[in-house]
Amino acid sequence: MIVPSLLSADFSRLEQSLRAVERAGVDMVSVDVMDGHFVPNITFGPIIVSAVRKLTHLLVEAHLMITDPISYIPEFAKAGADYISFHVEADGDPGEAVRLVKKSGAKAGVVVKPKTGLDKVESILDQVDLLVIMTVEPGFGGQGFMEEMLPKIEQARTLREEKSLRYLIMVDGGIHKDTVPLAVSKGADLLVAGSAVFGGDDIEGAVRRLQDAAGLGD
Numbered sequence: 001m002i003v004p005s006l007l008s009a010d011f012s013r014l015e016q017s018l019r020a021v022e023r024a025g026v027d028m029v030s031v032d033v034m035d036g037h038f039v040p041n042i043t044f045g046p047i048i049v050s051a052v053r054k055l056t057h058l059l060v061e062a063h064l065m066i067t068d069p070i071s072y073i074p075e076f077a078k079a080g081a082d083y084i085s086f087h088v089e090a091d092g093d094p095g096e097a098v099r100l101v102k103k104s105g106a107k108a109g110v111v112v113k114p115k116t117g118l119d120k121v122e123s124i125l126d127q128v129d130l131l132v133i134m135t136v137e138p139g140f141g142g143q144g145f146m147e148e149m150l151p152k153i154e155q156a157r158t159l160r161e162e163k164s165l166r167y168l169i170m171v172d173g174g175i176h177k178d179t180v181p182l183a184v185s186k187g188a189d190l191l192v193a194g195s196a197v198f199g200g201d202d203i204e205g206a207v208r209r210l211q212d213a214a215g216l217g218d
Contacts, residue, residue, distance in 0.1 A: 001184075001191060002210045003061065003170070006052065007032040007043060008194035017203055018056045024207035028059040028083075030172070030192050033076070035066040038090060039139035046072070046079040053080030061085060061130075063111065063172070065138050070097050077104030085109030085132050085170075088121050098127045109170070113138060114146055118155055128167050130190075131156055135183070136173030145174025150186050157187025180213040 006029055009017045021029065031049050036042040049062055062081035066072065069086035070093075076084050084106045086097050094110060101108035109130030110121050114137060125131065133153055136143035149171075156169045171183040172192040183191055191214065197206050 001189065001214050002026055002197075002207055003028045003030050003190050003192045004197040004207065005030045005032060005172075005192050005194035006048075008198040010198065014051070015055050017198065018052070018058070020203035021197065021207055022056065022058060024204045024211070026058065026207060028061055028190070029056070030061045030063055031081075033062055033064045033066060034139065038067040038087065039065045041139045046075040049076055049079040049081050059083065061109065061170075063109075063132070064090075065111075067091055070100060073097065073100045073106075074104050077101070077106045081106055083107045083109050083130055085111050085130060087111045087113065087138075089113055089116055094121070094124050095127070098124055111138075111172075112152075114149055118152065118159065122159065125159065125165055125167060126163070130170055131167045132170040132172055133188075134173050135171055135175075135179075138173075143174055145176075145179040145182075147182065150182060153183060153186035153188055160187075175210070177209055177213040180210055181215075184214050 004021045034041045034043040059082040061083040062076045064086045068091050084101045088094050098108045107129040109132050110128050111132040113134050135146050135149045168189040170190040171188040175191045175193040176196040
């Protein structure tokens with residue numbers, strides 16, 4: 001349920017951070033890939049995904065916030081990403097991107113920005129494993145949760161039920177202990193949290209507090 005975003009992690013202590021989230025019982029971490037063009041920030045490439053893959057048994061999601069995902073999908077799959085998520089707003093045919101992710105041996109996710117309606121991805125929802133709903137404008141961590149996106153999360157759940165689909169709903173942006181229950185109540189399965197996990201010294205405790213807020217505590 002809780003997916004720590006390594007964008008907010010201290011990379012001088014990456015292995016220790018990964019061990020802390022492992023102890024807290026998470027199943028997946030997210031790596032935000034930004035190219036400085038699709039979004040106004042530059043972050044990680046395949047080499048970071050490869051490093052994370054070597055350090056942990058956790059599932060790794062590569063969130064490609066890049067203009068030309070189709071050209072780079074095979075590299076991220078080769079680096080060890082278990083899930084590769086791309087933006088429907090990026091260049092290229094979304095259906096081709098999904099097929100390439102799966103051909104590369106990973107699971108496919110499609111991401112929608114706050115201003116993008118689910119009608120833009122409805123035609124491929126039967127092919128994806130993950131639908132990522134951004135609740136901030138992509139590009140930088142630490143932004144506030146956009147509550148006006150809650151109906152979109154609920155719509156994603158309704159579409160899944162009505163069409164008997166199997167994708168997981170991931171919510172990404174502004175996730176902390178107060179916004180976790182809001183997203184869960186509307187249908188979120190996975191919650192990406194960056195600064196709420198890595199913003200203090202007690203990483204394991206931070207994850208557990210988010211899990212408690214999601215109703216996942218012991």
